[in-house]
Amino acid sequence: MTATASNPGGFVDPPAASAPADMEIIPKLASYFSAMEKINASDLHIKTNVPVNFRVQSKLRAAKEPALSHQEIDEMIVSILTEEQNTYYRKYGQVDLAYEIPGGDRFRINIFRQRGEPSMAVRRVTREIPNFKDLHLPESIEKITQEHQGLVLLSGPTGSGKSTTIASMLDYINANRRCHIVTIEDPIEYLYEDKKALISQREIGIDVQSFEQALRALLREDPDIVLIGEMRDYETFEAAMQASETGHLVFGTIHASTAPQTIQRILELFPASARPLILQGLAYNLKAIVCQKLLPSVKQGISRVPTVEIMRMNPTVRQLIEAGRDSELGDVIGSNPDEGMQTFSQSLYDLIENDMIDPKVAYEVAPNPEELKMRMKGIKQSQAGLVSRG
Numbered sequence: 001m002t003a004t005a006s007n008p009g010g011f012v013d014p015p016a017a018s019a020p021a022d023m024e025i026i027p028k029l030a031s032y033f034s035a036m037e038k039i040n041a042s043d044l045h046i047k048t049n050v051p052v053n054f055r056v057q058s059k060l061r062a063a064k065e066p067a068l069s070h071q072e073i074d075e076m077i078v079s080i081l082t083e084e085q086n087t088y089y090r091k092y093g094q095v096d097l098a099y100e101i102p103g104g105d106r107f108r109i110n111i112f113r114q115r116g117e118p119s120m121a122v123r124r125v126t127r128e129i130p131n132f133k134d135l136h137l138p139e140s141i142e143k144i145t146q147e148h149q150g151l152v153l154l155s156g157p158t159g160s161g162k163s164t165t166i167a168s169m170l171d172y173i174n175a176n177r178r179c180h181i182v183t184i185e186d187p188i189e190y191l192y193e194d195k196k197a198l199i200s201q202r203e204i205g206i207d208v209q210s211f212e213q214a215l216r217a218l219l220r221e222d223p224d225i226v227l228i229g230e231m232r233d234y235e236t237f238e239a240a241m242q243a244s245e246t247g248h249l250v251f252g253t254i255h256a257s258t259a260p261q262t263i264q265r266i267l268e269l270f271p272a273s274a275r276p277l278i279l280q281g282l283a284y285n286l287k288a289i290v291c292q293k294l295l296p297s298v299k300q301g302i303s304r305v306p307t308v309e310i311m312r313m314n315p316t317v318r319q320l321i322e323a324g325r326d327s328e329l330g331d332v333i334g335s336n337p338d339e340g341m342q343t344f345s346q347s348l349y350d351l352i353e354n355d356m357i358d359p360k361v362a363y364e365v366a367p368n369p370e371e372l373k374m375r376m377k378g379i380k381q382s383q384a385g386l387v388s389r390g
Contacts, residue, residue: 025099029076036124037105043124048073048117057303058159073118077111096205108187108203127191129171130164136305136356137165138347140340141290144312145169145176148224150287151244153231155256155265161294161306162253163189163229169251170227174199179224184214186229197225204229215239219246228252234269241278244285258344258367259289259311259333263326276324283322288312291344293365295357305356307347307365309333312340345371352376 025033032052036044043055048070051062078086080099089095094112106125113119132141144152152169154162167190170181174197181197186204200221201207208214211228212235218226223243231237231254244250256262263282267275291309299305311317311333320328334343348362349372359376366372 026076026079028072029079032122033099033101033105033107033124036107036122037126041124044120044122046073046076046120046122047114048119070117073120076120077118080109081111098203098206106188106191108206123187125188125191127193129167129190129192132168132172135161135164135168136302137168138308138310138340138342138350140310140312140342141165141169141308142172143340144288144290144310145172147249147287149244149247149249150313151240151282151285152249152251152287153262153289154251154253155259155262155289155291156293157255157257159294160292161304162292165290165292165306166227166251166253167192170199170225171195173197173225180222181225181227182218182221182223183227184208184211184218184229185227186211211236218243223248225249226251230254231266231269237266237269241281241285245281249287256291257293258291258330259309260326260329262289262291263321263329279322279324283318286313286321293344295351295361295365297356298358299356302356305351307344307351307357307362308342309344309347310340310342312336314339343371344368345375348372349375 032044032046035041036054039054039056041054041056045053045055045060046068049067051065051067053060053062055061077089081089081095081097085095085097089111094110097109097111098106099109100106105127108123108125110121111118112121154166156162170183171192173179174181174192174195176196178196179198181199183199183201184204185201188201188203192199192201202214204211204214211232215228215236218239226240226243226248228236228240228250229252231240231252240250240252254262254265256265266282267278270278289311292306294304294306297303297305311329314336316332317329320326320332330343333341334346337346344367348357348366351357352359352362362372363369
């Protein structure tokens, strides 16, 4: 088992790449890790004098066993930390580390004090990556993975499944293309096993101090495909654009609800004077925007399904983006299903037709409820096409 730690006060080399031979986590903590795998929990919360909680399908569930004492939790912490990590924790009140079971799951652990008591938050990182069919994603997602250069953005709110969709796309490439994939993540969400591709995963705070440092080194690592976990500022987006312009296929996530909003969110990262250049870069390097939301499913055995909007690049999309007419992109998306595009209304309609979701839920989340109602009535909106403005 391996354990590494970060030093937010000034990054230094991790204290140890592997735990000492005589260091084994105590059975109680090992049983929690096993339980996470068994019940498919994403997170574990350990707090003094409170029963441990597992997060399963986004909801916290308390264990039935008695609450843990200060001493019991402290013994768990000591069992999993090296001496240097333990010293850091006692001094700063928190420490991050990764714990991996050979051939099994990886656990990203944050050990911290709250109100003077020891606590742990554990994120499970699994090797089981669902495929497109398992995720109920549209077939055109597979076509996006066949790109070899450019920028692919996944957008949606927190908890919308963006990371899982990207993991599925990267693992499809991994199984079908000989290339080098480099990921920069905070935190790592899935563990990849090398198939045809060679995959290098870098976790912020564990393998490298910051996104900035990872991005500076990125192009020296000879990647073919890059995942930048989140487009959080203009430096990150500039690095993504630079990589896409120099022949790499770049995947990234951003918080936005629709394709037009994604364009606006990107522009908001930059001063007004830089936006025309950014629009030009997007027009010639963007390959696709995939927006998604997770909805409760009514089909037995399926808890949630994604509703997905997909925008692919074509001459009309390129023209509208470069001209700053992103508000008109929805019309193009809706009128080009043969190019693998679809609106949320089209996606919701398909989910209803396939008995995957309740129509009431669809109407509640639909960006354009009237369009969805027309589709449900069998009325198709006529698409006159866009007329280019001078």
